[in-house]
Amino acid sequence: MNIKLNRLIKSRGFASISASLGAILIGLLFGYIILLISNPSEAGFGFMTILRGGFNQGVRGVGNGLYMSAPIILTGLSVGFAFKTGLFNIGASGQFILGAFAAIYVGVKWTFLPDGTVWIAALLAGAIAGALWAGIVGVLKAYRNVNEVITSIMLNYIGMYLVNYMVVQTVFNPTRNESITPSRAILPKLGLNQIFTNSSVNIGIILAIVFAIIIYIILEKTTFGFELKAVGYNRDASRYAGINEKRNIILSMMIAGALSGLGGGILYLSGAGKHIEIVDMLAPEGFNGIPVALLASSHPIGIIFSGLFIGHLNMGGFYMQRYDFVPEVIDIMIAIIIYFSAFALAFKAFLEKVSKKKGGKSA
Amino acid sequence: MSTFYFLIQQTMFYSIPLLIVALGGMFSERSGVVNIALEGIMIVGAFISLYFMRSMQGTISGQLLLVLSMLVAVGSGMLISLLHAYASINMKANQVISGTAVNLFAPAFAIFTARAFIGVQQVTFINQYRIAAVPGLSSIPVLGPLFFTNTYITTYIGFAILVISWFVLYKTRFGLRLRACGEHPQAADAAGINVYRMRYAGVLISGALAGLGGLVLTVPVTTAFDGQVAGYGFLALAVLIFGQWKPGRILFAAFFFGFMKTIAAAYTGIPWLLQLGIPGNFFKMTPFIMTIIVLTFTSKKSAAPKAAGEPYDPGKR
Numbered sequence: 297m298n299i300k301l302n303r304l305i306k307s308r309g310f311a312s313i314s315a316s317l318g319a320i321l322i323g324l325l326f327g328y329i330i331l332l333i334s335n336p337s338e339a340g341f342g343f344m345t346i347l348r349g350g351f352n353q354g355v356r357g358v359g360n361g362l363y364m365s366a367p368i369i370l371t372g373l374s375v376g377f378a379f380k381t382g383l384f385n386i387g388a389s390g391q392f393i394l395g396a397f398a399a400i401y402v403g404v405k406w407t408f409l410p411d412g413t414v415w416i417a418a419l420l421a422g423a424i425a426g427a428l429w430a431g432i433v434g435v436l437k438a439y440r441n442v443n444e445v446i447t448s449i450m451l452n453y454i455g456m457y458l459v460n461y462m463v464v465q466t467v468f469n470p471t472r473n474e475s476i477t478p479s480r481a482i483l484p485k486l487g488l489n490q491i492f493t494n495s496s497v498n499i500g501i502i503l504a505i506v507f508a509i510i511i512y513i514i515l516e517k518t519t520f521g522f523e524l525k526a527v528g529y530n531r532d533a534s535r536y537a538g539i540n541e542k543r544n545i546i547l548s549m550m551i552a553g554a555l556s557g558l559g560g561g562i563l564y565l566s567g568a569g570k571h572i573e574i575v576d577m578l579a580p581e582g583f584n585g586i587p588v589a590l591l592a593s594s595h596p597i598g599i600i601f602s603g604l605f606i607g608h609l610n611m612g613g614f615y616m617q618r619y620d621f622v623p624e625v626i627d628i629m630i631a632i633i634i635y636f637s638a639f640a641l642a643f644k645a646f647l648e649k650v651s652k653k654k655g656g657k658s659a
Numbered sequence: 660m661s662t663f664y665f666l667i668q669q670t671m672f673y674s675i676p677l678l679i680v681a682l683g684g685m686f687s688e689r690s691g692v693v694n695i696a697l698e699g700i701m702i703v704g705a706f707i708s709l710y711f712m713r714s715m716q717g718t719i720s721g722q723l724l725l726v727l728s729m730l731v732a733v734g735s736g737m738l739i740s741l742l743h744a745y746a747s748i749n750m751k752a753n754q755v756i757s758g759t760a761v762n763l764f765a766p767a768f769a770i771f772t773a774r775a776f777i778g779v780q781q782v783t784f785i786n787q788y789r790i791a792a793v794p795g796l797s798s799i800p801v802l803g804p805l806f807f808t809n810t811y812i813t814t815y816i817g818f819a820i821l822v823i824s825w826f827v828l829y830k831t832r833f834g835l836r837l838r839a840c841g842e843h844p845q846a847a848d849a850a851g852i853n854v855y856r857m858r859y860a861g862v863l864i865s866g867a868l869a870g871l872g873g874l875v876l877t878v879p880v881t882t883a884f885d886g887q888v889a890g891y892g893f894l895a896l897a898v899l900i901f902g903q904w905k906p907g908r909i910l911f912a913a914f915f916f917g918f919m920k921t922i923a924a925a926y927t928g929i930p931w932l933l934q935l936g937i938p939g940n941f942f943k944m945t946p947f948i949m950t951i952i953v954l955t956f957t958s959k960k961s962a963a964p965k966a967a968g969e970p971y972d973p974g975k976r
Contacts, residue, residue, distance in 0.1 A: 335775075386759075440954075440955050441958045443954070446950070447951055449890075450947040586763075587759075622770070624770045627766070627767030628767045628768055630763060635760035639746065
C-alpha cells in the first residue's frame with residue numbers, strides 16, 4: 297500500500313495535477329481577496345457567483361459554459377500540442393480568426409453544397425486555413441531558423457488585418473459592420489439543446505473532446521507523435537537519429553494551426569449571434585488557449601478539463617456582471633493561476649525531495 | 660515639405676516608446692532572461708502613472724508633473740517586473756510562461772482597478788505637455804522643424820536613454836558582467852559574478868524602461884488610456900530582435916517601425932499614397948510583414964544571447 301502511494305506521489309502526472317490544483321487554489325484565494333478589497337460587503341456573494349459559474353442559471357448556464365469551452369479547448373490543444381513538440385504557439389489568435397473567416401466564407405458562398413453538409417466543409421476550410429497560416433511559422437522556423445514566437449505574434453496582427461479586409465470584401469454586413477451569418481452552415485445541436493434547454497451548446501464541445509483524444513493518441517501512441525516530440529527535445533539529435541526534423545517542425549505547426557482554425561470555425565458557426573466584427577482587436581480566444589494549455593501541463597486529456605474549468609470561470613464572470621461586479625477579476629485570477637503553475641517545476645522538485653526523504657527513512 | 664516634417668514628428672511619437680521598451684528588453688535578454696512580459700509591464704506602467712497624473716493634475720502642473728509621472732511609471736514597471744524576475748530567476752520557471760502570466764494580468768488589473776476606483780474603464784487625463792516650439796532651437800533650418808517643433812520632452816529622454824544604454828552595456832564593468840551572464844552564466848559565475856543578481860538587474864531595468872515606455876507611448880497619442888498599449892510591447896520585442904540585441908541597430912529598427920506605423924495611420928492625408936489605392940489594412944500590415952521578411956534573412960546568423968531563456972543551473976557545464 298505504502299509503495300503504491302509512494303509511486304503515485306512520485307509519478308509525473310500526480311505532480312503536475314497537484315501543482316495545477318495548488319495554483320488554482322492560490323488563484324481563487326487571490327480572487328477572493330481582491331473582491332474583499334474592492335467590495336467587502338458583497339465579496340462572499342460575488343465569489344460564490346464565480347465558483348458556481350454556469351450553474352448560476354441551471355442547465356442553460358451549464359450548456360452555455362460548454363459552448364464557451366469548446367473553442368478554448370481547441371486553441372488550448374493547439375498551444376499544448378505545439379508545446380509538446382517544443383514550439384511556443386502564441387499565434388493561435390491569428391490561426392483562429394483565419395479559420396473563422398474561412399469557415400464563414402465557405403458557409404456563405406458554397407451554395408452548391410447540399411444542406412447538412414455545408415457545416416462539415418466549412419469546418420474543414422477553417423482547419424485548413426489555420427493550418428496554412430501556422431505553416432508559414434513552421435516553414436520559416438525549419439528552413440530559416442526564425443524564432444516561432446516572433447513570427448506567430450506578427451502573423452496574429454497580419455491575420456487580423458487580412459481578415460478584416462477579406463470580410464469587408466466578401467461576407468460583409470455593412471449595417472452592423474460585421475460578417476454575415478452563414479445560416480446554411482450552422483452546426484448541428486445533436487439534441488444537446490434538449491438536455492441544456494435554451495443554451496447555445498452544439499456539436500462543438502463533442503468535436504473538441506474527440507480531437508483532444510485524437511491528439512493524445514497521436515502524441516503518446518504513435519511513432520509520428522514520438523518523432524514530433526523528439527524534434528522538440530533536441531533538433532540536432534533527432535536529425536542524427538534519421539528523423540526528418542524540418543518536415544516535423546512544419547507538420548507540428550500545421551496541426552496546431554488546424555486545431556486553432558477549427559476552434560474559430562466552431563465558435564462562428566454556432567448560430568448564437570457571434571460575428572467577426574471589423575475592429576482592430578486580436579481574437580481573445582487564441583490567447584485564452586495559452587492558460588488552458590499551461591494549466592493542464594499541455595496534456596491533451598487534461599486540456600479538456602482545464603478548458604471546461606476556464607469556461608466555467610468565464611461564465612461566473614458573466615453572471616457577476618449582472619450584480620455590478622467587474623468581470624476582469626476573472627482574468628486576474630487566471631493570470632495568477634498561470635503564474636503559480638509556472639512554478640510547477642520547482643514544486644515538482646520539492647515533492648520529489650519530500651518523497652525521497654520519506655523513502656530514505658523507511659529503508 | 661511640411662508633410663515631411665509632420666510625418667517625422669509623428670514618427671517620433673511611435674518610435675521613441677518602441678526604442679525605450681526595446682532597449683529595456685535588451686537589458687533583460689542580454690542578462691539571460693527572455694522578457695515577453697514587456698507588453699504587460701507597459702500597460703501597468705502607463706496605467707499607474709496616468710492614474711497618478713490624473714489625481715495630481717489639480718495640484719501640480721506642466722512638465723514637472725510629466726517628469727514625476729515618468730518616475731511613477733519607472734517605479735511601477737520595476738515592481739511588476741519583479742514578479743517575472745522572481746519566477747524566472749529564483750523559481751527557474753519557464754520564462755515564456757511567467758511572461759505570459761504578466762501579460763494576462765496587466766490589462767485585467769488596469770481595467771478592474773479603473774472600474775473599481777474611477778467607475779469607468781478609461782483613465783482620462785489632460786495633455787498639457789506638448790511643446791509647440793523649443794525656444795531658440797526650433798528656428799534652426801531643417802533640424803528645428805524636425806526635432807524641436809511639436810514635440811515632447813520624452814523624445815529627448817528617449818535619445819538620452821539610448822546613449823546611456825549603449826554606454827552602460829559596452830563601456831562599464833556592469834555591462835560586461837551583464838552580457839557575460841547572458842552568454843555563459845556558468846563561466847561568469849566561475850569568474851566571481853553573482854549571476855542571480857545580474858539577472859535581477861537586467862529584468863528590473865527592462866521593467867523600468869517598459870513601464871516608462873507605456874507612459875511615453877500614451878501621452879502624445881490619446882488622452883484616455885484604455886487598459887491596453889495596442890501590441891507595442893510585442894512590437895518592441897520584434898524591434899529588439901530586428902535590432903539584433905544591439906543599441907544602434909535597435910534605434911534603426913525602432914524608427915523603421917515607427918515610420919511604417921505613421922504611414923499606416925496617416926496615409927489618408929498624403930495624396931500620392933492615397934492615390935495608390937492600397938487598402939488601409941495593408942498599410943497596417945506592412946510593419947509586421949517587413950519584420951518577418953527581415954527576420955527570414957537575418958535569423959540564420961542570429962546574434963541572440965546564447966543563454967537567454969535558460970534558467971541558470973550552476974551544475975551545468
